[in-house]
Amino acid sequence: MTVMSVSRLRRLPRAFVFGAAILIASVIVATFPSAFAPYDPLAMDYVNLLAPPSAAHPFGTDNFGRDVLSRVIHAYTIDMQIALFATLFPFIFGTIVGAIVGYVGGVTESIFGRVVDAVITFPFLVLVIAIVSVLGPGLINMYIAIGVVGWVFYARIIAAEVKVQKRLDYADAGRAMGYTHARIVFRHLLPNAITPAVVYWMTDMALAILLGSSLGYLGLGAQPPAAEWGVQIADGKNFMATAWWISVFPGFAIVLTGLGFSLLGDGLAEILRGRK
Amino acid sequence: MTEPILSVRNLTATFGQGASALRAVNEVSFDVMPGEVLGLVGESGSGKSVTLRSLLRLLPVGGHVGGSVSWHGKDIVRMTDAELRAVRGGQISMIFQEPMTALNPVLPVRVQIEENLRAHTQLDRKGRNARAKELMDLVGIPDSARRLDEFPHQFSGGMRQRVMIAIALASDPKLLLADEPTTALDVTIQDQILNLILDLRDELAMSVVLVTHDLGVVAATCDRMAVMYAGRIVEEGDVTQVFAQPRHAYTRGLLGSIPQAGTERSMLLSIDGTPPGLAAIPQGCAFNPRCDFATDICRRTRPHLTGDGHRAACHNSDAVIAAGSPVKKALSHV
Numbered sequence: 229m230t231v232m233s234v235s236r237l238r239r240l241p242r243a244f245v246f247g248a249a250i251l252i253a254s255v256i257v258a259t260f261p262s263a264f265a266p267y268d269p270l271a272m273d274y275v276n277l278l279a280p281p282s283a284a285h286p287f288g289t290d291n292f293g294r295d296v297l298s299r300v301i302h303a304y305t306i307d308m309q310i311a312l313f314a315t316l317f318p319f320i321f322g323t324i325v326g327a328i329v330g331y332v333g334g335v336t337e338s339i340f341g342r343v344v345d346a347v348i349t350f351p352f353l354v355l356v357i358a359i360v361s362v363l364g365p366g367l368i369n370m371y372i373a374i375g376v377v378g379w380v381f382y383a384r385i386i387a388a389e390v391k392v393q394k395r396l397d398y399a400d401a402g403r404a405m406g407y408t409h410a411r412i413v414f415r416h417l418l419p420n421a422i423t424p425a426v427v428y429w430m431t432d433m434a435l436a437i438l439l440g441s442s443l444g445y446l447g448l449g450a451q452p453p454a455a456e457w458g459v460q461i462a463d464g465k466n467f468m469a470t471a472w473w474i475s476v477f478p479g480f481a482i483v484l485t486g487l488g489f490s491l492l493g494d495g496l497a498e499i500l501r502g503r504k
Numbered sequence: 505m506t507e508p509i510l511s512v513r514n515l516t517a518t519f520g521q522g523a524s525a526l527r528a529v530n531e532v533s534f535d536v537m538p539g540e541v542l543g544l545v546g547e548s549g550s551g552k553s554v555t556l557r558s559l560l561r562l563l564p565v566g567g568h569v570g571g572s573v574s575w576h577g578k579d580i581v582r583m584t585d586a587e588l589r590a591v592r593g594g595q596i597s598m599i600f601q602e603p604m605t606a607l608n609p610v611l612p613v614r615v616q617i618e619e620n621l622r623a624h625t626q627l628d629r630k631g632r633n634a635r636a637k638e639l640m641d642l643v644g645i646p647d648s649a650r651r652l653d654e655f656p657h658q659f660s661g662g663m664r665q666r667v668m669i670a671i672a673l674a675s676d677p678k679l680l681l682a683d684e685p686t687t688a689l690d691v692t693i694q695d696q697i698l699n700l701i702l703d704l705r706d707e708l709a710m711s712v713v714l715v716t717h718d719l720g721v722v723a724a725t726c727d728r729m730a731v732m733y734a735g736r737i738v739e740e741g742d743v744t745q746v747f748a749q750p751r752h753a754y755t756r757g758l759l760g761s762i763p764q765a766g767t768e769r770s771m772l773l774s775i776d777g778t779p780p781g782l783a784a785i786p787q788g789c790a791f792n793p794r795c796d797f798a799t800d801i802c803r804r805t806r807p808h809l810t811g812d813g814h815r816a817a818c819h820n821s822d823a824v825i826a827a828g829s830p831v832k833k834a835l836s837h838v
Binding site: 334400402404408415416 | 562565588597598600601605606610619623668
């Protein structure tokens with residue numbers, strides 16, 4: 229049994245294994261940040277303002293004397309949440325809408341096409357910023373804003389894929405067996421059509437972290453003094469010349485997590501392609 | 505005289521609307537008797553597959569079925585969606601040409617068989633399990649218990665067609681529609697699948713409508729045959745009768761194009777030209793431009809199916825009969 233599991237693990241694409249390793253570690257850190265962080269992320273130490281990296285503070289301290297390492301670690305909690313919550317709703321809703329639109333076709337599809345056009349006319353970030361400014365800053369409103377815009381991308385991918393799948397014989401066979409439309413769409417077509425959307429979801433989580441950080445940086449996402457990578461980078465921007473560590477280490481965290489999602493997505497694509 | 509279980513009258517299948525509408529199937533009528541295997545024969549584009557699909561209203565978007573298909577006293581053409589779903593896969597099942605693509609690639613075979621049972625029977629989980637295994641045994645898949653949990657890509661072409669048949673037979677249908685079920689298979693496998701269908705027909709007392717372009721298959725498996733040309737039935741009758749004495753020039757041409765082993769060497773006959781497109785069906789008899797027997801009347805008036813039992817739509821039946829059958833010996837097995 230164990231021997232088989234190990235050999236199976238070996239056969240997985242390397243990108244998938246590395247990506248999964250990074251993300252599993254990230255999730256563990258995000259779940260138990262206090263176990264890893266040496267200090268309280270909000271505790272201020274006025275003796276050590278803007279202290280460079282040292283043994284006591286490996287990533288240095290910021291302008292309030294807060295430990296940058298502890299803040300980067302605690303930010304995992306918020307940023308991993310952003311990765312999940314900002315993409316989960318668009319993924320689910322977009323998938324359902326896309327499946328129905330792709331299956332029904334006709335007028336429904338034309339209307340859907342115009343909606344997609346309307347949404348993608350605006351640059352993604354601009355539209356999200358506009359919605360957040362209307363709703364007010366904060367994480368929940370940020371999720372709503374990203375969700376309102378993000379689902380169309382999933383729906384578009386799924387609709388195109390379902391359109392291809394519904395012309396294949398097994399869809400006809402399903403109809404010939406007297407199955408309901410709902411059953412054919414969600415039980416037969418969707419599992420065959422969902423691969424690209426899942427892969428896109430992985431990349432999208434990386435993008436969501438970037439977006440969350442961007443909005444945090446602009447003051448529209450997570451609010452200070454919360455530890456969030458974008459907020460941290462914004463905190464450090466005035467000290468870039470003198471205390472680079474305030475911004476650079478959260479930046480590394482963003483890159484590392486993004487890399488994890490991208491690798492996982494690539495690896496997953498490879499695995500799912502191989503299965504077909 | 506037994507009652508037919510399926511009675512098709514003036515069946516039409518139209519694609520598109522108004523002036524650009526095309527009729528792929530035109531006023532097709534036939535009966536299927538209990539326990540009978542009926543062969544629908546014709547070239548590509550003759551409308552045989554569309555006819556078969558029209559029986560269950562399985563046309564692609566834009567297709568419209570007219571006429572009547574009477575099944576147990578109800579007209580399938582006028583059924584509601586819910587009634588139609590109960591008939592499809594429950595009372596009338598269908599198998600397809602390409603066993604490679606007609607199965608869902610991401611679901612294990614067990615799920616696909618049990619799905620039909622879930623849709624059409626009252627069996628509980630345990631019952632479905634047992635029935636799935638029984639069906640796999642019935643269609644001759646060895647090691648059924650293990651293979652149930654495999655995916656379609658783990659099966660060979662012939663085995664996949666067996667799986668397809670197992671799914672189609674799950675709820676004991678009384679009629680099996682087979683759309684060129686052996687075209688995509690090797691000749692040896694083809695033989696096995698056809699024999700399987702015949703055995704199951706006997707065992708389950710069902711009728712079969714078999715669409716094929718292969719007259720050898722018809723000779724080996726069917727009781728009766730209907731020959732289609734340009735969307736219409738041009739000749740219909742018992743297989744032995746039709747092979748022994750075709751009454752339509754087109755049927756005669758088709759029979760003449762089968763190579764025959766064990767007879768004196770002779771030129772293989774072929775029918776000149778190609779079947780007409782749906783948008784340009786000739787006036788009169790659709791076959792007249794390619795017909796050796798054609799006379800003036802063939803170019804003017806469309807012939808109707810005439811005769812009792814063995815029917816043909818040909819103005820010059822007598823001439824065709826006088827020319828005799830091109831089949832020298834019985835095609836009992838091909």
